Amino acid sequence: MPELPEVETVRQYLLPRIVDRRIVTARFLDHRVLPLMEAAAASQILIGRTIHDITRRGKYLVFWLSAQGMIIVHLRMTGRLFVVDGLGPPAGERCSAWFQLDNGQGLCFQDTRRFGTIYVGDQQLLSEIPGLANLGPDPTSSKWTGSVLHQRIHQRRAPIKSLLLNQTVVAGIGNIYADESLHCAGIHPQRLGLSLDAEECDTLAQCVKDILQSALAYEGTTFRDFRLGYDQTGSFQERLQVYGRTGEECRHCSGSIERISIAGRSSHYCPNCQPS
Numbered sequence: 084m085p086e087l088p089e090v091e092t093v094r095q096y097l098l099p100r101i102v103d104r105r106i107v108t109a110r111f112l113d114h115r116v117l118p119l120m121e122a123a124a125a126s127q128i129l130i131g132r133t134i135h136d137i138t139r140r141g142k143y144l145v146f147w148l149s150a151q152g153m154i155i156v157h158l159r160m161t162g163r164l165f166v167v168d169g170l171g172p173p174a175g176e177r178c179s180a181w182f183q184l185d186n187g188q189g190l191c192f193q194d195t196r197r198f199g200t201i202y203v204g205d206q207q208l209l210s211e212i213p214g215l216a217n218l219g220p221d222p223t224s225s226k227w228t229g230s231v232l233h234q235r236i237h238q239r240r241a242p243i244k245s246l247l248l249n250q251t252v253v254a255g256i257g258n259i260y261a262d263e264s265l266h267c268a269g270i271h272p273q274r275l276g277l278s279l280d281a282e283e284c285d286t287l288a289q290c291v292k293d294i295l296q297s298a299l300a301y302e303g304t305t306f307r308d309f310r311l312g313y314d315q316t317g318s319f320q321e322r323l324q325v326y327g328r329t330g331e332e333c334r335h336c337s338g339s340i341e342r343i344s345i346a347g348r349s350s351h352y353c354p355n356c357q358p359s
């Protein structure tokens with residue numbers, strides 16, 4: 084599933100391609116992509132609006148349009164956004180939504196597993212979408228510090244792995260970067276939130292920041308069912324320390340990477356580097 088670095092990479096791919104472009108038509112070819120609105124109503128709102136900017140909140144992409152309009156996209160498991168030439172979806176590409184732009188190009192939203200969502204409306208959307216209004220701090224921002232993390236988890240009985248995945252604690256982290264951050268900090272994924280002291284929270288918050296920045300520099304992690312842009316792939320998967328490396332040698336201590344299940348999610352860790 085795309086996490087913060089992958090979504091940010093998509094944003095940076097889109098910015099030079101669609102900002103200042105006007106939406107000529109919008110077609111929603113799979114009704115499931117629009118959970119809150121009929122396709123015809125959404126199209127009506129979008130026609131003629133210019134895309135002024137694209138920002139990111141956690142894993143959500145926010146398109147700021149003229150006349151207070153807004154599109155919010157969540158890629159979920161396999162959603163992709165790419166820009167191609169043409170006056171309709173390209174042959175052989177199945178687009179769940181197609182935004183025709185005024186320069187003869189179009190933006191395709193493609194989603195093989197069809198969990199991705201698009202919300203259309205005005206700027207009220209930011210407070211209306213469940214999951215967006217109560218997002219925790221963005222770990223790439225100055226609002227993310229060890230003391231903020233400590234304050235958010237010091238009374239929580241949940242495992243730290245689950246807390247890192249909880250978008251109200253910190254925005255944008257999924258399974259890959261949670262496992263990598265905990266390994267970086269030397270913290271066992273099953274440790275309870277309340278067992279982490281201030282110093283450990285400082286280390287973990289810094290690790291989250293460093294891992295995400297490094298992943299961004301490599302344009303994210305490419306994995307099954309997910310590509311960035313049209314034909315672009317990230318390369319951070321070559322730098323993963325624990326995620327997807329069950330049974331392989333830890334690059335720090337030569338121990339063996341193990342996998343356990345925590346709240347239904349697989350967790351990869353090194354028992355030597357991350358004692359319980």
Ligand SMILES: [Zn+2]
Binds near residue numbers: 333334355356357
């Ligand atoms: Zn190790």
